[in-house]
Amino acid sequence: MPGELLAIRDATKYFGGLEAVSGVTLQVADGEVLGLIGPNGAGKSTLFNLITGVYAPDRGEVRFKNRKISGCKPHQVVAAGIARTFQNIRLFANMTALENVMIGRHVRTRSELAEALLRTPGFKQEEKAIQDYARSVLDLVGLLKAGNDLVKNLAYGDQRRIEIARALATEPSLLLLDEPTAGMNPTESAEVMGLMGVIKRKGIAIIVIEHQMDVVMNISDRVAVLDYGKKICEGSPFEVQKDPKVIEAYLGA
Protein backbone atom coordinates (compact mmCIF):
# COMPACT_ATOMS: atom_id res chain seq x y z
CA MET A 1 0.00 0.00 0.00
CA PRO A 2 1.59 3.33 -0.97
CA GLY A 3 2.16 5.76 1.90
CA GLU A 4 1.21 3.11 4.41
CA LEU A 5 1.62 4.39 7.97
CA LEU A 6 0.06 1.77 10.20
CA ALA A 7 -0.50 -1.88 9.38
CA ILE A 8 -2.32 -4.18 11.76
CA ARG A 9 -2.15 -7.82 10.71
CA ASP A 10 -4.32 -10.53 12.24
CA ALA A 11 -4.27 -8.81 15.67
CA THR A 12 -5.89 -10.97 18.33
CA LYS A 13 -6.32 -10.42 22.05
CA TYR A 14 -7.95 -12.74 24.55
CA PHE A 15 -9.24 -11.83 27.98
CA GLY A 16 -9.58 -15.25 29.56
CA GLY A 17 -11.92 -17.12 27.23
CA LEU A 18 -13.22 -13.97 25.57
CA GLU A 19 -11.76 -13.03 22.21
CA ALA A 20 -11.89 -9.23 22.59
CA VAL A 21 -10.13 -8.57 19.29
CA SER A 22 -10.16 -11.37 16.80
CA GLY A 23 -7.90 -11.50 13.74
CA VAL A 24 -8.26 -7.84 12.81
CA THR A 25 -6.30 -6.64 9.79
CA LEU A 26 -6.36 -2.94 9.08
CA GLN A 27 -4.22 -0.30 7.36
CA VAL A 28 -4.00 3.44 7.74
CA ALA A 29 -2.33 5.60 5.11
CA ASP A 30 -0.35 8.78 5.73
CA GLY A 31 -2.65 11.64 6.63
CA GLU A 32 -5.79 9.53 6.40
CA VAL A 33 -8.77 9.75 8.77
CA LEU A 34 -10.16 6.33 9.63
CA GLY A 35 -13.44 6.10 11.52
CA LEU A 36 -13.70 3.07 13.78
CA ILE A 37 -17.24 2.18 14.74
CA GLY A 38 -19.11 -0.70 16.25
CA PRO A 39 -21.52 -1.50 19.09
CA ASN A 40 -20.41 -1.28 22.72
CA GLY A 41 -17.97 -4.04 23.62
CA ALA A 42 -16.99 -4.61 19.99
CA GLY A 43 -13.27 -4.32 20.84
CA LYS A 44 -12.58 -0.80 19.56
CA SER A 45 -10.80 0.44 22.68
CA THR A 46 -8.97 -2.87 23.01
CA LEU A 47 -7.68 -2.36 19.49
CA PHE A 48 -6.40 1.07 20.55
CA ASN A 49 -4.70 -0.56 23.52
CA LEU A 50 -3.04 -3.06 21.18
CA ILE A 51 -1.77 -0.29 18.92
CA THR A 52 -0.43 1.86 21.77
CA GLY A 53 1.33 -0.98 23.59
CA VAL A 54 -0.95 -1.15 26.64
CA TYR A 55 -1.49 -4.78 25.66
CA ALA A 56 0.67 -7.01 23.50
CA PRO A 57 -1.39 -8.97 20.95
CA ASP A 58 -1.71 -12.71 21.61
CA ARG A 59 -1.44 -13.26 17.87
CA GLY A 60 -0.59 -11.06 14.89
CA GLU A 61 1.40 -7.86 14.86
CA VAL A 62 1.22 -4.10 14.56
CA ARG A 63 3.65 -2.29 12.28
CA PHE A 64 4.14 1.46 12.19
CA LYS A 65 6.28 3.18 9.56
CA ASN A 66 7.47 -0.30 8.55
CA ARG A 67 8.67 -1.08 12.05
CA LYS A 68 7.12 -3.66 14.32
CA ILE A 69 5.72 -1.87 17.36
CA SER A 70 3.64 -4.61 18.97
CA GLY A 71 5.52 -5.70 22.06
CA CYS A 72 6.98 -2.20 22.58
CA LYS A 73 6.28 -0.27 25.79
CA PRO A 74 3.64 2.47 25.47
CA HIS A 75 6.20 5.28 25.89
CA GLN A 76 8.23 3.78 23.02
CA VAL A 77 5.13 3.76 20.85
CA VAL A 78 4.62 7.45 21.66
CA ALA A 79 8.23 8.13 20.73
CA ALA A 80 7.64 6.33 17.41
CA GLY A 81 4.86 8.82 16.67
CA ILE A 82 1.51 7.52 17.90
CA ALA A 83 -0.46 9.55 20.45
CA ARG A 84 -3.90 8.95 21.89
CA THR A 85 -6.73 10.22 24.02
CA PHE A 86 -8.94 8.16 26.30
CA GLN A 87 -12.58 7.19 26.39
CA ASN A 88 -12.82 8.50 29.94
CA ILE A 89 -10.77 11.67 30.15
CA ARG A 90 -7.39 10.97 31.74
CA LEU A 91 -5.69 14.25 32.47
CA PHE A 92 -3.27 15.19 35.24
CA ALA A 93 -6.03 16.77 37.30
CA ASN A 94 -3.90 18.79 39.70
CA MET A 95 -1.61 20.23 37.07
CA THR A 96 -2.37 23.30 35.00
CA ALA A 97 -3.62 23.03 31.44
CA LEU A 98 -0.27 24.28 30.15
CA GLU A 99 1.66 21.77 32.27
CA ASN A 100 -0.53 18.95 30.98
CA VAL A 101 0.44 19.88 27.45
CA MET A 102 4.09 20.33 28.50
CA ILE A 103 4.07 16.67 29.63
CA GLY A 104 3.45 15.80 25.99
CA ARG A 105 6.84 17.35 25.17
CA HIS A 106 8.62 14.96 27.52
CA VAL A 107 9.24 12.43 24.80
CA ARG A 108 10.77 15.01 22.44
CA THR A 109 13.12 16.55 25.03
CA ARG A 110 16.00 15.17 27.00
CA SER A 111 17.16 17.18 30.01
CA GLU A 112 17.77 14.93 33.01
CA LEU A 113 18.56 15.23 36.70
CA ALA A 114 22.01 16.82 36.44
CA GLU A 115 20.85 19.53 34.03
CA ALA A 116 17.82 20.28 36.22
CA LEU A 117 19.90 20.62 39.40
CA LEU A 118 22.64 22.71 37.78
CA ARG A 119 20.21 24.81 35.69
CA THR A 120 22.56 24.63 32.73
CA PRO A 121 22.02 26.99 29.77
CA GLY A 122 20.88 23.97 27.75
CA PHE A 123 18.27 23.19 30.42
CA LYS A 124 16.89 26.74 30.42
CA GLN A 125 16.76 26.79 26.63
CA GLU A 126 14.95 23.48 26.50
CA GLU A 127 12.54 24.53 29.26
CA LYS A 128 11.67 27.64 27.26
CA ALA A 129 11.22 25.58 24.09
CA ILE A 130 8.90 23.19 25.96
CA GLN A 131 6.77 26.09 27.17
CA ASP A 132 6.71 27.79 23.77
CA TYR A 133 5.66 24.62 22.01
CA ALA A 134 3.01 23.84 24.63
CA ARG A 135 1.62 27.38 24.35
CA SER A 136 1.37 27.09 20.58
CA VAL A 137 -0.53 23.79 20.84
CA LEU A 138 -2.80 25.23 23.52
CA ASP A 139 -3.46 28.14 21.20
CA LEU A 140 -4.27 25.71 18.38
CA VAL A 141 -7.04 24.08 20.44
CA GLY A 142 -8.24 27.53 21.50
CA LEU A 143 -7.47 27.25 25.20
CA LEU A 144 -4.42 29.46 25.65
CA LYS A 145 -6.22 31.73 28.09
CA ALA A 146 -7.01 28.78 30.36
CA GLY A 147 -3.33 27.78 30.44
CA ASN A 148 -2.77 28.44 34.14
CA ASP A 149 -6.02 26.87 35.34
CA LEU A 150 -5.90 23.47 36.97
CA VAL A 151 -7.49 21.13 34.44
CA LYS A 152 -9.84 19.68 37.05
CA ASN A 153 -11.53 23.10 37.14
CA LEU A 154 -12.10 23.25 33.39
CA ALA A 155 -15.37 22.45 31.65
CA TYR A 156 -15.79 18.95 30.27
CA GLY A 157 -15.46 19.97 26.63
CA ASP A 158 -12.32 21.97 27.40
CA GLN A 159 -10.80 18.98 29.18
CA ARG A 160 -11.34 16.90 26.04
CA ARG A 161 -9.49 19.50 24.02
CA ILE A 162 -6.63 19.67 26.54
CA GLU A 163 -6.30 15.91 26.16
CA ILE A 164 -6.04 16.31 22.39
CA ALA A 165 -3.51 19.12 22.89
CA ARG A 166 -1.38 16.92 25.16
CA ALA A 167 -1.40 14.20 22.50
CA LEU A 168 -0.50 16.71 19.75
CA ALA A 169 2.41 18.01 21.81
CA THR A 170 4.16 14.66 21.30
CA GLU A 171 4.34 15.50 17.54
CA PRO A 172 2.52 12.35 16.41
CA SER A 173 2.10 11.19 12.82
CA LEU A 174 -0.91 9.17 13.95
CA LEU A 175 -3.47 10.33 16.49
CA LEU A 176 -5.92 7.91 18.10
CA LEU A 177 -9.06 9.58 19.42
CA ASP A 178 -11.30 7.46 21.63
CA GLU A 179 -14.81 8.94 21.48
CA PRO A 180 -13.71 12.59 21.39
CA THR A 181 -17.27 13.92 21.31
CA ALA A 182 -18.75 11.62 23.99
CA GLY A 183 -21.06 13.54 26.28
CA MET A 184 -20.84 16.75 24.27
CA ASN A 185 -23.64 18.93 23.01
CA PRO A 186 -23.93 19.59 19.25
CA THR A 187 -21.99 22.88 19.44
CA GLU A 188 -19.08 21.29 21.27
CA SER A 189 -19.13 18.30 18.91
CA ALA A 190 -18.92 20.65 15.96
CA GLU A 191 -15.91 22.37 17.57
CA VAL A 192 -14.13 19.05 18.01
CA MET A 193 -14.91 18.16 14.40
CA GLY A 194 -13.42 21.47 13.32
CA LEU A 195 -10.32 20.70 15.39
CA MET A 196 -10.02 17.30 13.75
CA GLY A 197 -10.09 19.03 10.38
CA VAL A 198 -7.24 21.29 11.48
CA ILE A 199 -5.23 18.29 12.67
CA LYS A 200 -5.84 16.48 9.40
CA ARG A 201 -4.66 19.48 7.38
CA LYS A 202 -1.41 19.32 9.33
CA GLY A 203 -0.90 15.91 7.71
CA ILE A 204 -1.50 13.90 10.88
CA ALA A 205 -3.41 10.66 10.32
CA ILE A 206 -6.29 9.98 12.70
CA ILE A 207 -8.14 6.89 13.84
CA VAL A 208 -11.29 7.99 15.60
CA ILE A 209 -13.68 5.83 17.60
CA GLU A 210 -17.00 7.57 17.50
CA HIS A 211 -20.65 6.84 18.17
CA GLN A 212 -22.16 9.97 16.64
CA MET A 213 -22.69 8.86 13.06
CA ASP A 214 -22.88 12.35 11.58
CA VAL A 215 -19.42 13.05 13.01
CA VAL A 216 -17.95 9.80 11.66
CA MET A 217 -19.51 10.13 8.23
CA ASN A 218 -18.42 13.75 7.93
CA ILE A 219 -14.82 13.51 8.95
CA SER A 220 -13.68 10.03 7.86
CA ASP A 221 -11.96 9.13 4.61
CA ARG A 222 -12.68 5.51 5.39
CA VAL A 223 -14.70 3.67 8.01
CA ALA A 224 -14.05 0.25 9.57
CA VAL A 225 -16.71 -1.56 11.57
CA LEU A 226 -15.96 -3.95 14.45
CA ASP A 227 -18.46 -6.35 15.97
CA TYR A 228 -17.64 -9.02 18.58
CA GLY A 229 -13.94 -8.34 18.02
CA LYS A 230 -14.04 -8.96 14.27
CA LYS A 231 -13.83 -6.47 11.45
CA ILE A 232 -17.13 -6.96 9.64
CA CYS A 233 -16.86 -4.20 7.08
CA GLU A 234 -14.53 -1.54 5.74
CA GLY A 235 -14.98 1.10 3.09
CA SER A 236 -16.04 4.65 2.34
CA PRO A 237 -18.59 6.16 4.74
CA PHE A 238 -21.22 5.78 2.04
CA GLU A 239 -20.51 2.08 1.42
CA VAL A 240 -20.46 1.26 5.12
CA GLN A 241 -23.81 2.92 5.75
CA LYS A 242 -25.41 0.71 3.14
CA ASP A 243 -23.81 -2.56 4.25
CA PRO A 244 -26.43 -5.01 5.56
CA LYS A 245 -23.95 -6.56 8.04
CA VAL A 246 -23.44 -3.16 9.65
CA ILE A 247 -27.15 -2.49 9.87
CA GLU A 248 -27.62 -5.89 11.45
CA ALA A 249 -24.85 -5.34 13.98
CA TYR A 250 -26.34 -2.05 15.07
CA LEU A 251 -30.03 -2.90 14.95
CA GLY A 252 -29.69 -6.56 15.90
CA ALA A 253 -32.07 -7.58 13.12
Add this chain to the structure above:
Amino acid sequence: MKLPISKPYLMSGVLLLLLVWPFLWGGDNAYALYIACLIGIYTILCLGLNITIGYTGLLDLGFMAFYAIGAYTAAILSIHGVSFWLTLPVCVLVGGGVRYLLGLPVLKLRGDYLAIVTLAFGEIVRLVANNTVGLTNGPKGLPRVGEKISEIRLFGWSLNDTIHFYYLILAFVLLAVLVSHRLEHSRLGRAFVAIREDELAAELSGIHVARVKSVAFVISGMFGALAGAIYAHWIGFVSPEMFTFWESVFLVAMIVVGGMGNIGGVVLGVILLVGVPEILRSTLGAKFVDYRMLVFGVVMVAVIIFRPQGLIPSKRRSLELHTPEAE
Protein backbone atom coordinates in the same frame (compact mmCIF):
# COMPACT_ATOMS: atom_id res chain seq x y z
CA MET B 1 -2.71 32.82 49.83
CA LYS B 2 -1.34 36.33 49.21
CA LEU B 3 1.79 37.21 51.11
CA PRO B 4 2.13 40.76 52.44
CA ILE B 5 5.72 40.93 51.20
CA SER B 6 7.33 39.59 48.06
CA LYS B 7 8.88 36.14 48.09
CA PRO B 8 12.58 37.09 47.76
CA TYR B 9 12.28 39.43 50.77
CA LEU B 10 10.49 36.75 52.78
CA MET B 11 13.18 34.21 51.89
CA SER B 12 16.00 36.60 52.82
CA GLY B 13 14.25 37.37 56.11
CA VAL B 14 13.89 33.69 56.96
CA LEU B 15 17.51 33.04 56.04
CA LEU B 16 18.70 35.94 58.20
CA LEU B 17 16.60 34.69 61.11
CA LEU B 18 18.09 31.21 60.73
CA LEU B 19 21.62 32.61 60.68
CA VAL B 20 21.22 34.65 63.89
CA TRP B 21 18.92 32.11 65.57
CA PRO B 22 21.58 30.67 67.95
CA PHE B 23 22.34 34.16 69.28
CA LEU B 24 18.73 34.98 70.12
CA TRP B 25 18.90 32.67 73.09
CA GLY B 26 21.69 34.29 75.07
CA GLY B 27 23.79 31.99 77.20
CA ASP B 28 21.28 29.22 77.76
CA ASN B 29 20.74 28.04 74.21
CA ALA B 30 21.71 24.38 74.27
CA TYR B 31 18.14 23.07 74.29
CA ALA B 32 16.85 25.51 71.65
CA LEU B 33 19.77 24.59 69.42
CA TYR B 34 19.22 20.90 69.94
CA ILE B 35 15.59 21.26 68.83
CA ALA B 36 16.65 23.37 65.85
CA CYS B 37 19.17 20.76 64.76
CA LEU B 38 16.61 17.99 65.15
CA ILE B 39 14.14 19.96 63.04
CA GLY B 40 16.89 20.42 60.43
CA ILE B 41 17.65 16.69 60.25
CA TYR B 42 13.97 15.84 59.94
CA THR B 43 13.56 18.52 57.27
CA ILE B 44 16.20 16.85 55.10
CA LEU B 45 14.53 13.47 55.68
CA CYS B 46 11.04 14.73 54.91
CA LEU B 47 12.10 16.67 51.82
CA GLY B 48 13.55 13.39 50.59
CA LEU B 49 10.42 11.44 51.40
CA ASN B 50 8.35 14.22 49.80
CA ILE B 51 9.95 13.41 46.45
CA THR B 52 8.40 9.94 46.51
CA ILE B 53 5.17 10.60 48.43
CA GLY B 54 4.50 14.23 47.56
CA TYR B 55 5.65 14.53 43.96
CA THR B 56 5.52 11.00 42.58
CA GLY B 57 2.70 9.65 44.76
CA LEU B 58 4.56 6.53 45.92
CA LEU B 59 3.54 5.77 49.49
CA ASP B 60 6.64 4.72 51.39
CA LEU B 61 6.13 3.51 54.97
CA GLY B 62 9.68 2.37 55.60
CA PHE B 63 11.73 5.45 54.85
CA MET B 64 13.60 5.24 58.15
CA ALA B 65 15.47 2.30 56.60
CA PHE B 66 17.50 4.74 54.52
CA TYR B 67 18.12 7.03 57.45
CA ALA B 68 19.42 3.92 59.23
CA ILE B 69 21.56 2.87 56.29
CA GLY B 70 23.12 6.34 56.15
CA ALA B 71 23.65 6.48 59.91
CA TYR B 72 25.20 3.02 60.19
CA THR B 73 27.40 3.45 57.13
CA ALA B 74 28.65 6.74 58.57
CA ALA B 75 29.22 5.27 62.02
CA ILE B 76 31.13 2.24 60.72
CA LEU B 77 33.34 4.27 58.37
CA SER B 78 33.93 6.99 60.92
CA ILE B 79 34.95 4.53 63.65
CA HIS B 80 37.62 3.33 61.25
CA GLY B 81 38.87 6.88 60.94
CA VAL B 82 37.43 7.80 57.55
CA SER B 83 36.91 11.56 57.21
CA PHE B 84 33.34 12.93 57.31
CA TRP B 85 33.81 14.54 53.90
CA LEU B 86 34.54 11.16 52.36
CA THR B 87 31.99 9.32 54.50
CA LEU B 88 29.15 11.61 53.40
CA PRO B 89 29.28 10.90 49.63
CA VAL B 90 29.82 7.19 50.34
CA CYS B 91 26.69 7.15 52.54
CA VAL B 92 24.68 8.94 49.87
CA LEU B 93 25.83 6.45 47.23
CA VAL B 94 25.16 3.44 49.45
CA GLY B 95 21.69 4.81 50.31
CA GLY B 96 20.93 5.51 46.65
CA GLY B 97 22.30 2.13 45.57
CA VAL B 98 20.24 0.13 48.06
CA ARG B 99 17.23 2.21 47.14
CA TYR B 100 17.78 1.42 43.46
CA LEU B 101 18.00 -2.32 44.14
CA LEU B 102 14.90 -2.18 46.34
CA GLY B 103 13.08 -0.30 43.59
CA LEU B 104 13.71 -2.95 40.94
CA PRO B 105 11.11 -5.41 42.29
CA VAL B 106 9.10 -3.04 44.46
CA LEU B 107 8.26 -0.22 42.05
CA LYS B 108 6.16 -2.58 39.96
CA LEU B 109 3.68 -2.43 42.83
CA ARG B 110 1.23 0.39 43.38
CA GLY B 111 -0.53 2.11 46.23
CA ASP B 112 -1.26 -0.07 49.24
CA TYR B 113 0.98 -2.88 48.05
CA LEU B 114 3.97 -0.60 47.73
CA ALA B 115 3.26 0.77 51.21
CA ILE B 116 3.25 -2.73 52.72
CA VAL B 117 6.46 -3.80 51.00
CA THR B 118 8.36 -0.65 51.99
CA LEU B 119 7.06 -1.08 55.53
CA ALA B 120 8.47 -4.61 55.53
CA PHE B 121 11.81 -3.38 54.16
CA GLY B 122 12.01 -0.81 56.97
CA GLU B 123 11.57 -3.58 59.51
CA ILE B 124 14.10 -5.81 57.75
CA VAL B 125 16.76 -3.10 57.95
CA ARG B 126 16.05 -2.53 61.64
CA LEU B 127 16.19 -6.27 62.37
CA VAL B 128 19.41 -6.69 60.42
CA ALA B 129 20.93 -3.83 62.42
CA ASN B 130 19.71 -5.52 65.58
CA ASN B 131 21.08 -8.95 64.75
CA THR B 132 24.32 -8.59 62.76
CA VAL B 133 26.22 -8.02 65.97
CA GLY B 134 29.61 -8.29 64.32
CA LEU B 135 28.97 -5.31 62.10
CA THR B 136 26.51 -3.17 64.06
CA ASN B 137 27.06 -4.27 67.66
CA GLY B 138 23.36 -5.25 67.72
CA PRO B 139 20.98 -3.54 70.17
CA LYS B 140 23.87 -1.97 72.08
CA GLY B 141 24.54 0.27 69.12
CA LEU B 142 27.64 1.91 67.70
CA PRO B 143 30.26 2.97 68.64
CA ARG B 144 31.33 0.07 70.87
CA VAL B 145 33.00 0.75 74.21
CA GLY B 146 36.41 2.25 73.55
CA GLU B 147 35.53 3.33 69.99
CA LYS B 148 34.50 6.78 68.87
CA ILE B 149 32.81 8.35 65.86
CA SER B 150 35.50 10.75 64.72
CA GLU B 151 34.93 14.48 64.80
CA ILE B 152 34.16 16.40 61.66
CA ARG B 153 37.08 18.58 60.68
CA LEU B 154 36.59 21.61 58.49
CA PHE B 155 39.50 23.87 57.46
CA GLY B 156 41.49 22.72 60.47
CA TRP B 157 38.58 23.25 62.89
CA SER B 158 36.87 20.50 64.83
CA LEU B 159 33.09 20.58 64.85
CA ASN B 160 32.33 19.50 68.40
CA ASP B 161 29.69 21.92 69.68
CA THR B 162 25.96 21.93 68.90
CA ILE B 163 26.27 25.38 67.35
CA HIS B 164 28.76 24.05 64.83
CA PHE B 165 26.31 21.31 63.90
CA TYR B 166 23.54 23.88 63.72
CA TYR B 167 25.31 25.66 60.86
CA LEU B 168 26.40 22.40 59.21
CA ILE B 169 22.82 21.09 59.26
CA LEU B 170 21.47 24.45 58.12
CA ALA B 171 23.77 24.33 55.08
CA PHE B 172 22.49 20.87 54.14
CA VAL B 173 18.87 21.88 54.73
CA LEU B 174 19.37 24.78 52.31
CA LEU B 175 20.92 22.37 49.82
CA ALA B 176 17.96 19.99 50.20
CA VAL B 177 15.51 22.86 49.66
CA LEU B 178 17.44 24.00 46.57
CA VAL B 179 17.53 20.49 45.09
CA SER B 180 13.81 19.98 45.78
CA HIS B 181 12.92 23.33 44.27
CA ARG B 182 14.94 22.85 41.11
CA LEU B 183 13.64 19.34 40.71
CA GLU B 184 10.05 20.48 41.10
CA HIS B 185 10.33 22.97 38.25
CA SER B 186 11.99 20.74 35.71
CA ARG B 187 11.07 18.26 33.00
CA LEU B 188 11.79 15.45 35.44
CA GLY B 189 9.78 17.01 38.26
CA ARG B 190 6.76 17.46 36.03
CA ALA B 191 7.04 13.81 35.05
CA PHE B 192 7.01 12.88 38.79
CA VAL B 193 3.76 14.78 39.28
CA ALA B 194 2.21 13.38 36.10
CA ILE B 195 2.88 9.86 37.39
CA ARG B 196 1.24 10.76 40.70
CA GLU B 197 -1.80 12.11 38.91
CA ASP B 198 -2.31 9.26 36.42
CA GLU B 199 0.33 6.66 35.82
CA LEU B 200 -1.21 5.14 32.70
CA ALA B 201 -1.84 8.51 31.08
CA ALA B 202 1.76 9.50 31.89
CA GLU B 203 3.12 6.37 30.19
CA LEU B 204 0.86 6.96 27.19
CA SER B 205 2.01 10.57 26.99
CA GLY B 206 5.54 9.33 26.44
CA ILE B 207 7.00 9.17 29.96
CA HIS B 208 9.17 6.14 30.70
CA VAL B 209 7.31 5.59 33.96
CA ALA B 210 9.45 2.76 35.34
CA ARG B 211 12.63 4.76 34.87
CA VAL B 212 11.30 8.07 36.17
CA LYS B 213 9.86 6.37 39.26
CA SER B 214 13.21 4.75 39.89
CA VAL B 215 14.97 8.13 39.68
CA ALA B 216 12.53 9.65 42.19
CA PHE B 217 12.95 6.67 44.48
CA VAL B 218 16.76 6.81 44.37
CA ILE B 219 17.00 10.57 44.97
CA SER B 220 14.76 10.31 48.00
CA GLY B 221 16.86 7.44 49.38
CA MET B 222 19.94 9.63 49.00
CA PHE B 223 18.30 12.40 51.06
CA GLY B 224 17.51 9.83 53.76
CA ALA B 225 21.06 8.49 53.88
CA LEU B 226 22.48 12.03 53.94
CA ALA B 227 20.35 12.94 56.95
CA GLY B 228 21.38 9.70 58.68
CA ALA B 229 25.08 10.32 58.13
CA ILE B 230 24.89 13.83 59.59
CA TYR B 231 22.82 12.60 62.51
CA ALA B 232 25.32 9.87 63.36
CA HIS B 233 28.15 12.41 63.50
CA TRP B 234 26.14 14.91 65.49
CA ILE B 235 24.78 12.58 68.17
CA GLY B 236 27.80 10.27 68.01
CA PHE B 237 25.71 7.15 68.57
CA VAL B 238 23.43 4.88 66.50
CA SER B 239 21.22 2.05 67.67
CA PRO B 240 18.43 0.05 65.99
CA GLU B 241 15.64 1.44 68.18
CA MET B 242 16.01 4.86 66.53
CA PHE B 243 14.65 3.46 63.28
CA THR B 244 11.30 1.95 64.20
CA PHE B 245 8.20 1.72 62.05
CA TRP B 246 6.62 4.43 64.22
CA GLU B 247 9.35 6.85 63.11
CA SER B 248 8.60 6.15 59.45
CA VAL B 249 4.90 6.79 60.03
CA PHE B 250 5.81 9.97 61.86
CA LEU B 251 7.67 11.22 58.76
CA VAL B 252 4.63 10.55 56.58
CA ALA B 253 2.47 12.41 59.12
CA MET B 254 4.74 15.48 58.95
CA ILE B 255 4.39 15.59 55.17
CA VAL B 256 0.63 15.05 55.20
CA VAL B 257 -0.02 17.65 57.92
CA GLY B 258 2.28 20.22 56.33
CA GLY B 259 1.19 19.73 52.73
CA MET B 260 2.28 17.00 50.37
CA GLY B 261 4.37 18.15 47.45
CA ASN B 262 4.96 21.64 48.86
CA ILE B 263 8.44 22.46 50.16
CA GLY B 264 7.19 25.14 52.57
CA GLY B 265 4.44 22.83 53.74
CA VAL B 266 6.86 20.01 54.46
CA VAL B 267 9.11 22.34 56.46
CA LEU B 268 6.11 23.62 58.43
CA GLY B 269 4.97 20.05 59.09
CA VAL B 270 8.37 19.16 60.49
CA ILE B 271 8.50 22.26 62.70
CA LEU B 272 5.04 21.51 64.08
CA LEU B 273 5.44 17.79 64.63
CA VAL B 274 9.02 17.82 65.92
CA GLY B 275 8.97 21.22 67.59
CA VAL B 276 5.52 21.39 69.18
CA PRO B 277 5.78 18.21 71.30
CA GLU B 278 9.11 19.49 72.62
CA ILE B 279 7.66 22.89 73.44
CA LEU B 280 4.67 21.22 75.08
CA ARG B 281 7.09 19.12 77.11
CA SER B 282 8.77 22.21 78.48
CA THR B 283 5.66 24.38 78.94
CA LEU B 284 2.88 22.08 80.09
CA GLY B 285 4.44 21.49 83.48
CA ALA B 286 5.14 18.18 85.15
CA LYS B 287 1.48 17.33 85.69
CA PHE B 288 0.53 17.52 82.01
CA VAL B 289 3.63 16.20 80.34
CA ASP B 290 2.03 12.79 80.01
CA TYR B 291 -0.82 14.31 78.03
CA ARG B 292 1.31 15.94 75.39
CA MET B 293 0.93 13.06 72.95
CA LEU B 294 -2.82 13.32 73.44
CA VAL B 295 -2.78 17.04 72.58
CA PHE B 296 -0.61 16.19 69.64
CA GLY B 297 -3.03 13.51 68.42
CA VAL B 298 -5.98 15.88 68.66
CA VAL B 299 -4.11 18.51 66.62
CA MET B 300 -3.37 15.96 63.91
CA VAL B 301 -6.96 14.73 63.73
CA ALA B 302 -8.13 18.34 63.51
CA VAL B 303 -5.76 19.13 60.66
CA ILE B 304 -6.87 16.11 58.68
CA ILE B 305 -10.55 16.92 59.19
CA PHE B 306 -10.40 20.64 58.50
CA ARG B 307 -7.55 20.84 56.05
CA PRO B 308 -7.03 17.45 54.40
CA GLN B 309 -4.73 18.88 51.74
CA GLY B 310 -2.30 19.98 54.47
CA LEU B 311 -1.56 23.37 56.04
CA ILE B 312 0.20 24.70 52.94
CA PRO B 313 -1.23 22.73 50.02
CA SER B 314 0.80 21.98 46.94
CA LYS B 315 0.28 24.65 44.32
CA ARG B 316 1.17 24.68 40.65
CA ARG B 317 3.20 27.53 39.28
CA SER B 318 1.63 29.96 36.83
CA LEU B 319 3.55 30.45 33.61
CA GLU B 320 3.63 33.14 30.98
CA LEU B 321 0.76 32.65 28.54
CA HIS B 322 1.57 34.99 25.68
CA THR B 323 2.89 33.42 22.52
CA PRO B 324 5.56 35.56 20.87
CA GLU B 325 3.52 35.83 17.66
CA ALA B 326 0.34 36.77 19.48
CA GLU B 327 1.84 39.96 20.84
